[in-house]
Amino acid sequence: MPLRIAFMGSPGIALGVLEALIAAGHEIACVYSQPPRPAGRGQKLTPTPVHAFAEARGLEVRTPKSLKKPEEQEAFSALKLDAAVVVAYGLILPQAVLDAPRLGCLNMHASILPRWRGAAPIQRAIMAGDAETGVDAMMMEAGLDTGPVLASIRTPITAQDTAGSLHDRLAGLAAELAPCALAGLADGSLKPVPQTEVGMTYAAKLTSADQRIDWMRPAAEVDCQIRGLSPAPGAWCEVDLGQGPVRLKVLFSELTGDASSAEPGTLADSALSVTCGDGRCVRLLRLQKPGGKPLDARDFLAGTPVSAGQVFA
Structure with a gap:
């Protein structure tokens, strides 16, 4: 009716x-x-x-x-x-x-x-x-x-x-x-x-405090934060790409299952696997530089070489 x-x-x-x-x-x-x-x-x-x-x-x-x-x-x-x-x-x-x-x-x-x-x-x-x-x-x-x-x-x-x-x-x-x-x-x-x-x-309204990635947290929580804030407003961290720290937005990630003894926030390899607080890693799969377009990890790495040991803050 x-x-x-x-x-x-x-x-x-x-x-x-x-x-x-x-x-x-x-x-x-x-x-x-x-x-x-x-x-x-x-x-x-x-x-x-x-x-x-x-x-x-x-x-x-x-x-x-x-x-x-x-x-x-x-x-x-x-x-x-x-x-x-x-x-x-x-x-x-x-x-x-x-x-x-x-x-x-x-x-x-x-x-x-x-x-x-x-x-x-x-x-x-x-x-x-x-x-x-x-x-x-x-x-x-x-x-x-x-x-x-x-x-x-x-x-x-x-x-x-x-x-x-x-x-x-x-x-x-x-x-x-x-x-x-x-x-x-x-x-x-x-x-x-x-x-x-x-x-x-x-389900509280999202604020800027929700966006910054805290690499001291367990890898599963970091991965959920990244995916839960994508595509907007986006989770972010800071990294020195050669001319001082920049705010890097992370739009997609995955748990790698790998263990790392490095300090939280440290790149465990050159494939954008970042060590988290529980010793596990999150691989960053889609990123965006300030003023740039979102890029898959492969394209990001082609224009922005990073190496194991680099620290994301």
């Missing part, structure tokens, strides 16, 4: 869900997204990916800076919605907004709750070395990602995953799950299950 819904989202990970809801025949009464922000060299006001897509499809788009004002809440209520679907919108929904749709507000969250409530669940799951993650269709309430879960879909996290690759896979899973969850909510075949607090973790 087609439903009258509002879609609320901003970044690219939300696009697949919006497309899936349109393909399922639902009426998109309105799209809510973050306001356009300055971007690029000219600092031109640029709409979010969801905003640009919705406008191209002829959908009404609203970009309030906040939903706390009574007039914004009244405008939302006036849409006479069956449901709202939320994917990485970026604004807090006041209780009046949560209560307005007949069936409530359904949030597609990129983790298996209650693990990784909060802003950066994809990155934090990899950085913590989790073996799996997924997407939850959660009924929203006033707390931060505390609502009951309607449906879930899981996926393993592999040693080849970065935040970028996992983001893309979860976006596809969210697009697969959202129409099914919405249909189950509408016909009553799916019942929301309250979350337990057991195993709850908080």
